[in-house]
Structure formats: structure tokens, C-alpha cells
Amino acid sequence: MPAAFQNDTDCVIDRTTHTIRFVRDLDADPAQVFDAWTRPERIACWWDATGARLAECEIDLRPGGRFTFVSSINPDHVFSGVYQEIAPPGRLTFEANGAQGRVLLDPVGAGTRMTVEIACMSAEHLGHYLQVGVEVGTSQTLTNLATYLREETVVAG
Amino acid sequence: MPDRLDMIFSAMSDPTRRAILGRLVCGEATVAELSQPFSFSQPTISRHLKVLEKAGLIEGGRDAQRRPRRLRAETIKEAADWIEPFRREWERRFDNLANHLATMTSGEE
Numbered sequence: 014m015p016a017a018f019q020n021d022t023d024c025v026i027d028r029t030t031h032t033i034r035f036v037r038d039l040d041a042d043p044a045q046v047f048d049a050w051t052r053p054e055r056i057a058c059w060w061d062a063t064g065a066r067l068a069e070c071e072i073d074l075r076p077g078g079r080f081t082f083v084s085s086i087n088p089d090h091v092f093s094g095v096y097q098e099i100a101p102p103g104r105l106t107f108e109a110n111g112a113q114g115r116v117l118l119d120p121v122g123a124g125t126r127m128t129v130e131i132a133c134m135s136a137e138h139l140g141h142y143l144q145v146g147v148e149v150g151t152s153q154t155l156t157n158l159a160t161y162l163r164e165e166t167v168v169a170g
Numbered sequence: 171m172p173d174r175l176d177m178i179f180s181a182m183s184d185p186t187r188r189a190i191l192g193r194l195v196c197g198e199a200t201v202a203e204l205s206q207p208f209s210f211s212q213p214t215i216s217r218h219l220k221v222l223e224k225a226g227l228i229e230g231g232r233d234a235q236r237r238p239r240r241l242r243a244e245t246i247k248e249a250a251d252w253i254e255p256f257r258r259e260w261e262r263r264f265d266n267l268a269n270h271l272a273t274m275t276s277g278e279e
Contacts, residue, residue: 037264041271049267049274059266062259129260 031133039125043102043118046125050105050116061086074099080107111138174226178245181225186210187218191227191241198231198240 039046049055057070061084068085072078076096084090094109105116117128182188190204205215219239222228226245231238 035260035264037268039268039271041275045271045274046267049271055270055274059270060263062262062266064262064266127264 031135031138033131033133035129037127037129038121039127040123041125042123043120043125046118046127047102047105047116051099051101056082060092174248177225178227178248181221181227184218184221187222190215190218190222194228194239194241198238200236200238204239 041049049059051072051074053070053072056072057067060067060070060082063084063086065085067082068088069081069083071081073080074096076099078096079093080096081091081093092109094107094114097106097108097113098104103118107114111134113130113132115128115130115132117130119126119128182191186208189208193199193204193207201212201215201219204219205212208215219228223230223239226242228239229242231240
């Protein structure tokens with residue numbers, strides 16, 4: 014295992030490119046991780062955060078092809094988009110909810126450093142995501158605010 | 171989502187207002203101080219402040235003359251609490267992926 018193994022998920026916001034970036038190290042090679050992202054029977058096993066198998070998982074794996082994931086816990090929760098680049102084992106990009114998703118897989122030792130980016134078109138777009146509650150994480154402002162809150166708690170405590 | 175959160179996130183959907191909030195993280199500031207880094211007039215900044223105030227994100231300070239604005243921690247906590255599940259959702263998803271890969275790898279051996 015590399016010294017800086019990222020066994021929890023690092024989440025940062027690049028304000029200049031309106032991109033939310035998650036970084037996570039995985040104990041499998043990039044080809045296996047790419048497979049887990051692109052084969053319906055495999056992504057159905059892990060996509061739903063609750064751990065429940067997806068009720069529906071359709072993948073048309075070609076540029077311009079559509080994917081649709083439907084949660085079995087909450088059938089209203091549908092994640093759907095269109096693939097853009099399919100370049101195994103290092104790169105997969107797609108468009109969903111008006112943002113571009115990028116999955117970048119780099120070999121690190123025997124494992125993979127997985128970078129998942131959600132790129133919004135503008136700061137306003139990012140704000141709109143927050144407003145409508147699409148799962149994009151947090152803005153730098155909120156990160157700052159969270160820091161502020163931690164400091165507040167320390168002062169109050 | 172309750173109307174209140176709609177107001178909070180609607181207030182935060184503007185880049186100038188997010189920048190104002192970012193500035194207030196560093197401490198309270200008057201309208202004049204807040205206008206400085208932006209190329210906007212004080213009335214424009216005041217309009218933005220009104221939106222933030224209405225959403226409960228900021229409040230006027232004790233000094234009645236200068237009326238410095240400061241963040242309202244409890245409202246910001248509400249917003250932060252709301253956004254945290256989304257970060258956690260991705261974290262859980264990646265935990266699932268790591269477990270799934272572990273199962274696949276051990277299955278091949």
C-alpha cells in the first residue's frame with residue numbers, strides 16, 4: 014500500500030473551474046475499476062449509497078450512448094446521462110444533469126488512484142446545483158463556512 | 171425541501187453573495203468595507219445584503235451607526251447540515267466500490 018493511501022474520500026472544490034473533485038485510492042488495478050464503472054451487473058452492486066442493488070441499470074457503452082441507474086430504495090432517484098469518452102482503462106467521461114462527469118484512473122503501485130470530477134459550467138451553475146439539491150457536494154464557500162463553524166464550536170466549547 | 175432552505179440556497183446561488191459570505195467568514199464588515207473588493211456600488215451591495223439577511227444568513231451587528239454585518243452561525247449550520255449528506259453519499263458509494271472490488275479480486279484467486 015502506498016504511504017499516502019487514500020482509504021477515505023478526499024473532496025475538494027476547484028472554484029476557478031467550478032469542479033468538485035473526489036479522490037480515492039482503491040486496491041485493484043485500473044482495468045478492474047474501469048470494469049466496475051462500465052458493466053451493468055457490476056455497477057448495480059455498488060452505485061446506490063445505501064448498498065442496495067440498483068433496481069434498474071442500463072448501459073449503452075459507446076460515445077453518445079445513454080446510461081440509466083434506478084435506485085431500488087427510492088425509485089424516484091434516477092441517475093441518467095450520456096457517455097462522451099470511453100478510454101479504458103484510464104478515462105471515462107459522461108454528461109449528466111447538465112454537468113460533465115469524469116472518472117480518471119491512474120495506476121498507483123498495484124492499485125488505482127481514482128479521481129471523480131463533476132464539472133459545472135459556471136459558478137451560477139454550481140449554485141443552481143446546490144439550490145435544486147443535485148448531489149454535487151459543497152462549494153468553497155460552504156467549506157469556508159464549515160471551517161467557520163468548527164472555529165465557532167471551539168470558541169463556544 | 172422546506173421553503174427556508176430554498177431561500178438559503180437561492181441566496182447562495184449568486185457569485186457576489188457567495189463572495190460576500192466568504193468575506194464575512196473572516197469577520198464582520200460594513201457595507202463600505204464589503205463594497206471595496208467588488209466593482210459594485212454600495213446600493214447594489216445593500217440589495218445583495220438584504221437577500222442574505224432575509225434568508226437569515228447574515229445579521230446586523232450591535233453598532234447601530236456602522237451596522238456591520240456578520241454571519242449567522244445557526245443558519246449556516248442548517249445549510250452545511252443539508253449539504254453534508256451529498257458528500258457522504260459519494261463516500262459511501264466509493265466504500266461500496268472498494269468492497270465490490272475486494273470481492274471480485276478474492277473471487278478470481
